[in-house]
Amino acid sequence: MKRWFALAAALASLCLLPSPQASADETSVTLWHAYGEAEARGLHEAITAFEAAHPGVNVTEVAVPFGAYASKLESAIPTGNGPDVFIVAHDGIRTYVDGELVASIGPIPTAVSDDVERGYLDAFRVDNVLYGLPIALKCTALYVNEALLATPPASLEEFRALAPVLAPGVSPLAFETDSAYYAAAVLHAFGGELLDATGHYTFTGPSAERTVAVLRDLVQQDVVPQDASGALVTQLFASGRAAAAISGPWLATDLPAGLRYRVVPLPTVGGHRMRSFVSVEGALLARGARDAATSRDLIAFLASPSGALPRALIGRQTVTSNAVQADARVANDSLLSAFRAAASHSVLMPTHRKMRAAFEPANRALRKALEGEMPIRVALAEGAHRFEMITRETMPAQNPTVFLVVVGLLFLVLTIVSIRKIADAGMRARIRRSWPAYRYVLHAALAIALLVILPLLVGAATSFFAGHGRDMHFVGVANYVDILTAQGGPIFAHGSFWLVLLVTVLWTVLNLLLHVSIGVALALALHRPMLKMRGAYRVLLILPWAVPSYVTALAWKGMFHRQLGSVNAILSHLGVEPVSWFAHFSTAFAANLATNTWLGFPFMMVVTLGALASIPNDLYEAASVDGATSWQRFRFITLPLLGPALAPAVAMGAVWTFNMFNVVFLVSGGEPDGTTEILVSEAYRWAFTRSQQYGYAAAYAVLIFLLLVGGNRLLSRNTEPVGGTR
Amino acid sequence: MKQSSTRAVLVEVAIHFVLLVAVCAALYPILWVVSLALAPSGAPDARALPIPDSISFHSFASVLFRQNSSGTWVFAVQLFNSVVISLATSFVAVAIATPASYALARFRFVGSKAGTSLLLFTQMFPGVAASVPLYLLLDSLHLLDTRSGLILVYATSAVPFAIFQLRSAFEAIPREIEEAAMVDGATQFGAFLRVALPAARPALAVTGLFAFMTAWNEFILAATFLSREEMFTVPLLLNSYVSEYSAAWGNFAAGAILVSIPVCVLFYALQRQLAGGLTSGSVKG
């Protein structure tokens, strides 16, 4: 017992161990970014220079994980836990302004205003207030493998001519044709745009159709490989299996040292220059920055030539400073100068709040049209409809009085009922007898109430609100009505709650069937006492459980990759054509299923092994004496006794599978076209990728909860109550 | 006689065959990750057998010896954080869950049924909805960006499942041994502490392992609550290899393997208890 106390004390002191912090007399500025290694190094050099120029100032850089960046800014800044300065792309500026995350930096410092183009400076201006300064640009350009192509083709049409010329297995060009981000370059060449200035989705009409037609031809004529993901583009270009690639500066960091390539601005299409999107990365002043003056200085320094130079040279960023572009070391760097040139042809990413929401429907429309699943026009129209659905106008605010009265009455009734119960003498006596037990459960009850149930209740309460991010208003049960009526469309319309529910149920049932049957089968095999290497088998079969699920989910996604994945490699050894796993519902669903089965069977196997061990051996002996065959022994002894032992595990597994977010999100990501989405991942999308509609997401969460509670009640009516023994 | 022994051999061979196939299926994705981590290019490549042409430990080295811009050995710091947080989580979760589950297994008291249902319900509510309120809560407790805050959140989220597990473990312990202890001179609490608790050790170990895993593998909450690099846990480090524009898959894979090893070792050490701890009946005699 003493040992344990000692251990606890040691752990507690380790937890409280202070981490190094800036000394108090220094001015401290915190800067957040989501850069990868190289860019972070360049940024650090720039900051070191800033610190040298400002003695007594200490800048803390935090590389925030990219996946959590946006939501972190949103939650940290208003509560005073955020950075003083943060680096983001300009297209989210309106969200940051609306969310009151940023503060004015005042007028443009002269050192910057003369050095940076007006358009880039205005990227961070909303309603004539400037919130930050541009520091770098991200756009795409054409990478050309010099060993394969002596001169870079000037147009997409020239690439078409290259297809027969190049060695077999080498594509003339690689880029992500089914990504709206890349397709937009063609769209812009034809005078179209994804979203107009008023926030209308405009990936429809003649120029959009022409864009898709061009891309489809490129794929069909084997100019560009099918379903090229970012990883595939990198892989093909790096290994010389694509003569050229359209990508951003990030591609360069993944290319091997020996590869000879050059970067040029994008080619033309139909006589027009392709114009990619350009995002301007800027350093923004966070609202509530502790030392606003120093923070402003830091922002100005990063945007100035002296802050830009190390970022360009070390981080290889396409910086906005003209002076740095003129610097000989930068100008002679083909990569930097090419991207700078490409940027000048590019289209500034719109800053409308709906912009981010436009990519999802556009990507889906593109994929469907390119797969030839439906005519181009139909696919585009469907995309437009989808866009309307996910960006629908925020519901009108409702007066909460009625709602509050109803809730208040319910509360009152509950109070009266519980007071009556407690007033009952028998009840009081029972409560008195329960005191000793309460001493054991008190701290668990408090901890769970405070840290589990309270947040869940608050979360559930947000389902009565609508809006984006922190800008929410009360709408009553409108979210629920909207969800349950499939937003007024047909009940089983694409992406409707009911269709997703159907998929989720199918997902849960199939998963459990596979988990249980495989788990039980393996456990029965392992249970044979005379089996050789039993321990080794058992350990190896438990392994999938021990590896973190996000790691294995990503591994499986890679394995199902059409070109790079080993599943297709195995199939091709067996003489089967490669399958585009994530292009069809059935195959994408199967990929998810395979992954989750792999993750889930060890649990059932272990539970079964435990249950088998508790079946007394003499039952089998008695049955053998009675002349039962081994099948009969299984059928009439093992199965009936296993049933009750497995029931709670199966019930728990059903809840977990129903809410298995990781696998669906990481493996298929809902592909194709959101059809493999389950309810939880759909809720996540509403919360985080569809302009932060937390209320809507919370309504999904509450519905999931109610479904599970209802299902549990329904099933446990016949069997023993769930939550029982495990 | 002869015939039946041939049959037995055939059955044995068939069972080994099935198990070998299952083992291959179980190991394949893991080997795929390993080969990715060992491949000199650090990029995935289409091949049926996950064996790289040549082996390079470059990815491992760059993960293990990664330093941040100010020269701190990030991997060591973050590994330390992960170890401390996960151990403390498992300790706190078990400490909170044990008395409660004991009470649920041993006493009949007002609210035990409702409490059990409530515990079950917490498992059904998708966590997506709770992360924002949790953030605000931790903020008001001044526990953001601290190890203790993360431990508290992880531990409490692991408690409901831990209670279910431990409750059935305690139910499987014969009541008589505690009664014997009370007759022998122990208080009710003493009987719990000196007899029931040691008798439930296998289940406690397994429950601790699961709580450890919750903390060890968790990413989303850690990313939300932590803002200082010297407080980050290893999954955040892993995630940083997959950023918006570039993905260092080789490093990711190497990091994934490093992260998985401790849990695999714990699983190996506790594999016997695992079967017993998940179903009851771990205490006999």
Added chain:
Amino acid sequence: MAGLTLRNVKKVLGKTPILHGIDLDVRDGELVVLVGPSGCGKSTLLRTIAGLEVPDEGEIRIADRDVTHLPPRERDVSMVFQSYALYPHLTVRDNLAFGLKLRGASAQTIEERIGEVSSMLELTPLLERFPRQLSGGQRQRVAMGRAVARHPALFLFDEPLSNLDAALRAEVRVEIKRLHDRLHATTIYVTHDQVEAMTLADRLVVLRAGRVEQIGAPLEVYEKPRTLFVAGFLGSPAMNFIPASIDSGIARAKDFAVHVPASIGGPTVTVGVRSEDVVVAESDGQLRFVVDVVERLGFDCHAYGKVGDVSFVARLNGEVARTAMRGTVIALNVRDGKAHFFDVQSGDAVQ
């Protein structure tokens, strides 16, 4: 000095009364066996004495100390459980020492007691083993040792032999008897096995449905059962009961007639006859016994059959025990004074 006193102990579980006011006085050093069919409340009574259950009414005194509301640990009792309840995580030595340690005994005392107990119960070679490494009989001995080591004021045994096989049971039974003879500790022993009850008890307490039916020395209870229930419960084979009507000093039934003491009136009576209390009659007997099945046990035999329409078991020896077979008709007499008479309504014995 009283070992244990129970006064009007009542216990209700939920709404079902389990004990209806039990009174009992146990002398110091006495071994009292509580016996009765399952569900009679004997285990509950024992647990109430131990303090594991709280009585709803009444008083419990151990060694002249009111312990009614004391927790088990303050009652100075020790208990041997049916399942032995050995601490699975402790060695035999630590199991024996557990109670002593809790009571703060010195290391030296503990050593002494363990030595004493293990030599008494032959546990010495087992001291370092864990319970799971012991056989059933060994576990039983450890459980007893654990109880003995504490030198309590009162020993409680809760069906301690029911998990053992027959041979071992007889052996341990003798051992318990020996132990008690040696320690002379006040002991309450619960069993449903009448052989244990008869052989071990200084005094028997027969319980039925939460009430005491009879208290007395084993032979006294056996020979003078106060009720039909006690008469039927003790003895193997069970006592034969024949419903009869009284006619001029003779209780009659079909093929059956015995003399009734004059004090017994009433038109009907239940006559009880133990199987061993019949002898083969020279000529006409009081009973006409028709044999159905014979169990030959060597020296004597159990003959199962009928007297009139009533099932009857007779324990016979001598020539007839060898020759009796299905269909044999034997004339039997009841030994003098060995017929028991019970009131038909109340079941109480009548003289």
